[in-house]
Amino acid sequence: MEGFTLGLALVDAIPVLSFGVSMVIIAGRFNSPLFMLGAALSVLAGCCKVAWKLILGIAGKDLRWLSKPFVPMQVTGFGLMLGSFITGFGRIDWAGVLAAVTGLPSLLFFAVWIGLMFFMGWYRKNKFSHDDAKSNWTAQIINAVGQTCLLLGILLAG
Numbered sequence: 001m002e003g004f005t006l007g008l009a010l011v012d013a014i015p016v017l018s019f020g021v022s023m024v025i026i027a028g029r030f031n032s033p034l035f036m037l038g039a040a041l042s043v044l045a046g047c048c049k050v051a052w053k054l055i056l057g058i059a060g061k062d063l064r065w066l067s068k069p070f071v072p073m074q075v076t077g078f079g080l081m082l083g084s085f086i087t088g089f090g091r092i093d094w095a096g097v098l099a100a101v102t103g104l105p106s107l108l109f110f111a112v113w114i115g116l117m118f119f120m121g122w123y124r125k126n127k128f129s130h131d132d133a134k135s136n137w138t139a140q141i142i143n144a145v146g147q148t149c150l151l152l153g154i155l156l157a158g
Contacts, residue, residue: 003133009053011140015147016046022151032088038080045073053136067130100157109153116146 023039052066085092101110120142129135 004053004056004136005133006054006057008133008136008140009050009057011137011144012046012053013050015140015143016043016050018144018147018151019043019046022147022154025154030084030088030092032084034087035081035084038077038082038084040077041073041080042077045070045077048073101153103157106153106156109149109156113146113149113153116142116149120146 020039020043023043027036027039048066049070052063055061055063055066101107120139123139123142127135128139
């Protein structure tokens with residue numbers, strides 16, 4: 001597949017790394033095995049996608065089996081994380097969470113993250129093509145900025 005380069009794979013690793021660090025921080029505060037499992041599954045999905053792009057960019061081999069489980073793994077991971085919040089609802093200090101996420105400047109980063117994730121959803125549904133390098137670059141940049149904003153929001157929320 002033309003245009004799938006090492007650079008594309010490395011840029012794809014940025015949101016995976018940012019999201020992974022964000023989930024480690026949240027998992028440490030929330031202390032839910034279900035959340036940890038969901039986060040790990042979501043990060044693993046991203047790692048598989050990065051590995052697919054790395055192999056494609058370096059060796060030119062399209063190991064599609066590495067990218068195919070991305071969406072099912074992501075959906076399952078996010079479902080497990082959501083389930084952990086539902087089952088652990090009473091153990092969460094919601095006043096503390098609200099105070100942390102609504103303080104400045106973290107609120108700005110969370111707002112940008114949410115906006116970019118909605119835009120990413122729209123982009124993937126309306127414009128994204130799995131086999132088009134330009135489309136992948138656009139999606140990766142949106143996701144990289146979004147996931148970095150999430151991480152900065154979490155770090156600044158203290």
